[in-house]
Amino acid sequence: MPTPSMEDYIEQIYILIDEKGYARVSDIAENLSVHPSSVTKMVQKLDKDEYLVYEKYRGLILTSKGKKIGERLVYRHDLLERLLHLIGVKEENIYVDVEGIEHHLSWDAIDRIGDLVQYFEEDEKRIADLREIQKNNE
Numbered sequence: 579m580p581t582p583s584m585e586d587y588i589e590q591i592y593i594l595i596d597e598k599g600y601a602r603v604s605d606i607a608e609n610l611s612v613h614p615s616s617v618t619k620m621v622q623k624l625d626k627d628e629y630l631v632y633e634k635y636r637g638l639i640l641t642s643k644g645k646k647i648g649e650r651l652v653y654r655h656d657l658l659e660r661l662l663h664l665i666g667v668k669e670e671n672i673y674v675d676v677e678g679i680e681h682h683l684s685w686d687a688i689d690r691i692g693d694l695v696q697y698f699e700e701d702e703k704r705i706a707d708l709r710e711i712q713k714n715n716e
């Protein structure tokens with residue numbers, strides 16, 4: 579299993595490759611607010627653990643294992659953003675809150691949150707009921 583820090587890197591690399599077709603060390607460093615030398619170090623570790631293949635002049639490619647995990651990490655992040663959004667968390671807090679909790683939930687909890695998000699997204703009345711409770715709790 580990847581550590582929380584490895585998960586952040588795999589997630590960012592997956593997003594960069596998805597959006598731009600490639601992931602450069604400088605872009606990863608910028609997106610994660612870390613020094614490029616930290617990225618190089620982590621990329622070497624991820625290569626050793628077979629999440630990606632790193633070639634100094636050709637850049638990096640996710641292996642099928644890396645892609646599979648990257649996809650799940652991005653899904654998890656998006657799902658948690660949807661959850662916080664629908665329970666009414668202020669937009670300005672959502673990204674940082676998700677970054678803070680995403681590594682600390684089991685996949686069981688993620689799947690159950692998936693059910694909950696589906697429950698609300700399937701019927702606007704349910705969201706309206708929740709808003710009503712929130713109004714009364716203000």
Ligand SMILES: [Mn+2]
Pocket residue numbers: 589655676677680
């Ligand atoms: Mn994230």
